[in-house]
Amino acid sequence: MEYAFFLIFAAVALIAAAMVILSRNPVRAVLFLILCFFATAATWLMLNAEFLAITLVLVYVGAVMVLFLFVVMMLDIDFAILRAKLTRWSPIGLALAIAVFALIAEIIEKDQIAFGQHGDELSKIAETGNAAKLGEIVFTNYLLQFELAGILLLVAIIAAIVLIYRGPRSRKLQSIPKQIAADPKTRVHLVSGD
């Protein structure tokens, strides 16, 4: 039963991911990426990562992908140009992707690994609460990293604002340096009349 559910969600996620890179319309690509995140969150639920699955939906779909959607819709892109044919690099890309997948698959195949070889702690944790256990470890062992992550987010906020900020444009302010630097010769055009 679980395997069947996994197959469904994995298939949805992979097809959605493929559509992200193949679709010509960026808005559609963002929507497919949201679908991909939802399906992957479902597979994370089966891997006893309940809190992370919810975080993936809330943070990624709720915040990051909305940001993507905003930017895609805000930019006045000429879709006709973007809709052009695939580039000459695409065979290289496909070959590289297949090679990387073959490499990973080879490594996976060599090690016959299965869940439960090293205990099944996370399933037991699931009964008491995945978020509680995760919070326990994040706020004790990884407290410094947690605070650094907070600082990183603050820096990201400031950086994004500084990059986008254009200054007050709508207000009609007097610019004194500009007035002092003004050259009278460029302001007055003398018309020779005779």
Add this chain to the structure above:
Amino acid sequence: MLQYLIFSAILFAIGLSGLFINRKNIIVLLMSIEIILLAANTNLVIFAKYWGDITGQAFVFFVMTVAAAEAAIGLALVVLVFRDKQTINIQDLDQLKG
């Protein structure tokens, strides 16, 4: 477990090929990077379950923080580039010398 690993490997390969196939639109490139990060996170979650250790999930938590910051700044840069050049077609952005 094998099926989960194969799933994340395919996801990674799709994201990687997206970087090469879609060389028109910077935003789609950023989305390919998001897919790659998702595949890496999935691998961490898988091995957290394999070892019965929640540390892997804590690491995913931090990776997601960094990915959110990366997306915010990346999109801000895209908006800046668009404001400057009126295009986000990668093949038009070739002023860099060298």
